[in-house]
Amino acid sequence: MEQHPSYTELSALVPKYPRSAGALFQTYNDLKLAQQWTDLEVVDLTSCSRGALKGRRPKVEAVLCVIPCSLAESLSIAWLHDAFGELGSPPHIYLAINTEDSSIVYYKISPGIVKPPV
Incomplete structure (x- = not known):
């Protein structure tokens, strides 16, 4: 992991939260390289003992977490x-659920009860 070019962006949080380091690394690379998000930043969620990501999907102005x-x-x-x-x-x-086979499933979570769009 340390040899990968994206490690420099994650290096502050990977040693701090080793249990979630793999999921952070995998999700960061998926968003940055495969999905081509822009303005991607790593955020320290101390209350959850892990890193999170903020950024923009292509052609979307809103910052997503x-x-x-x-x-x-x-x-x-x-x-x-x-x-x-x-x-x-x-x-x-969005929760990025990572599996052992490198799959990632993204779940959109909203606070409270939210009616799905029709």
């Missing part, structure tokens, strides 16, 4: 509440 995590992790409502607060209460966040 992504929290990488592993499929094996247990998450709680309190954990999500803390994440929303630390990210500045965005309208929604």
Whole structure:
């Protein structure tokens, strides 16, 4: 991981949160290289003991927040509440669920009860 060009962007948080380092590394590279997000920045979520990502999808002006995590992790409502607060209460966040086979599934999470669009 340390030899990869993207490691410099993540080097402050990878040693600080080793349990979530793989998910952060994998998600960062997916967003930056495969999905071509712009203005991608790494954010320290101390309350959740991990790094998160903020950036823009191509042709989208809004800044989106992504929290990488592993499929094996247990998450709680309190954990999500803390994440929303630390990210500045965005309208929604994306959980990037990473699996052992390098797949990533993104789930859009909104605070409270939100009716899906028709």
